[in-house]
Amino acid sequence: MRKGIRFVLAISLLSALGACSSSSSGDDKAVQLTFSAWGNPEEMKVYERAVDSFNEQHDDIHVEFNGIGGDYFQTLSTRLQGGQAPDLFYLSAGDVSTLIQNETIAPISDFLESDESYVKLEEFTTGDIWGPAIQDDVVYALPVDTNPYLFYYNKTLLDEVGATSPQEYFDRGEWNWDAVEEITDLLRDAGKYGFVQENSHESILNWIWTNGGLFADDDSIVADNDPKTLEAYEFITRMVRDDNFVFAGTLPEGQGTEAMFMSNQVGLVGAGRWLTPMFLDTDLDFDYIPWPSNTENPIETAGVGMGYLAVNANSDHPEEAKLFQSYYTSKEGQEIRLTAQGNAIPSVEGIDDVVLDQQEPEHIQYLVDAREVGRVAKYENTAPGLATELSDIYELMFLGDLSAQEALERAANISREMLGE
Missing domain, CATH: 3.40.190.10 (Periplasmic binding protein-like II)
Incomplete structure (x- = not known):
């Protein structure tokens, strides 16, 4: 996902009210996990396909999905600070580094190498999709899918x-x-x-x-x-x-x-x-x-718009959360979400046909073509908060308060400052 992304944050009324969740309540003795993401109303339905499938396969774990409306990352940050954040949540490329820096999200590298994981690192596409989600050879979040612009x-x-x-x-x-x-x-x-x-x-x-x-x-x-x-x-x-x-x-x-x-x-x-x-x-x-x-x-x-699924470092059930994280981003999880009217294309190898088999729109192949040559900005996304600073500069440029030259110079200077160059 979107922004990032920038990813699109239009939310249905139900999800804005926090009521968009998987329908089954699960076994009372099952481990209860909460999962949040952004998205428009149709995307919410796509996400729930994988949530429901996971719940059907696991009697001992139940995932409840809720959309977050409004300013997604601000709301998520507030909940994280208050100890009320979900066990798992979407992040855009521009926000991953912020939560890595403050140790809010749990590394997933070791779990990916275990027999428990539904997906392995080498299964993800060789395209440039990771952005800041891998730092110092540690994987902190998994690409849920890809969205080439x-x-x-x-x-x-x-x-x-x-x-x-x-x-x-x-x-x-x-x-x-x-x-x-x-x-x-x-x-x-x-x-x-x-x-x-x-x-x-x-x-x-x-x-x-x-x-x-x-x-x-x-x-x-x-x-x-x-x-x-x-x-x-x-x-x-x-x-x-x-x-x-x-x-x-x-x-x-x-x-x-x-x-x-x-x-x-x-x-x-x-x-x-x-x-x-x-x-x-x-x-x-x-x-x-x-x-x-x-x-x-x-x-x-x-660009390739990316959403990454991360596990709350303070989750009471980190291993169960990582299990769902690996399932949601696995071939099975992505096939379930992206078949028919899916909202993205795969981030793992070997299942592009779930998209290409669709008949609409006519030139759906362009999505895969764009992914193959696209990329995610990495360097500037390693500076927490930089994406917001740059958006503010570009807004002034589009409103006519800064010339293109002035906006470019400001963007370059604030980037160097925040990156410690």
Whole structure:
């Protein structure tokens, strides 16, 4: 998962009230575990598939699932500080290091090597999906699945404004930033929104990487010394200024990215598969296309949105929690969750067919293609709280209070400061 992610935090009313939980109460003598995650209403149903399956297989352990609404990590942090946090919980790449540093999450390395574990380290995809979840060769959280970023496009809306399909651009080898500008020009001029731009660092990296730039290498910040990175900041800033893109923070109250897309008010959105179950429950005619590449590569590196499952270091039942953690992220757990209207694609090898066998949307293969070349930012995610600082800077940039150059310099400087360079 999302942010991270940035991952999407739209929650159904029931889950916002803490009432979205697995239906069975379990044996009174069973070990009781609690598990929390973010997600939209359809994602919550996906998570519960694996929870219910685990409970059916274990008479001695019962997992209760509850969604957390609102500001997920703030709520989770408050509960952790108050000793009321769940036994297991989702984390985004940007938050893992914070909880590693304060020893809030339990290492899983030893358990993975045991006979009890449902999954082994070597079963996870060789793609760059771990981010900060492995530090100093210790595994602290497991990738629940993967969510490579790509574009969703509304076929009906693009037809209405006379825009060329992104697939046609792609087939001609012209799916690049110029194509995005041409499409969003037409949408804007028709009184629609072209593309919804988030202010998470993860979303900014998509533009940097697909332009061949870097924000950081393995051990240092290089953003302010890379002209391709500045070019990315300048492009998205100009797109927001010229109303080709709309900054997500300025959308009408109560209108999130997915709602705008489903109501035919925006033509393009950037996300992983987490929006797909919701869109398939409507009559939307939509498809995927890789993130537009501004290099010679037809599919360029973009981000992989990740959610990691971690065990509360203060759980009363750490071994049982790790057992569920390994099951949920195993081939069996991921097959159960990702088959049919799943919300992601696998983080383990050998089960991509559970996604590719689906008939909708047409170009579902692009999800796997994007995962193979995508990556998760690691270096900057090792600094607790940095993701929030960067989001605040990008918000000022999109609101016009900082130029692209100023935002880039601030982002680079605060990153170096918080990383101790």
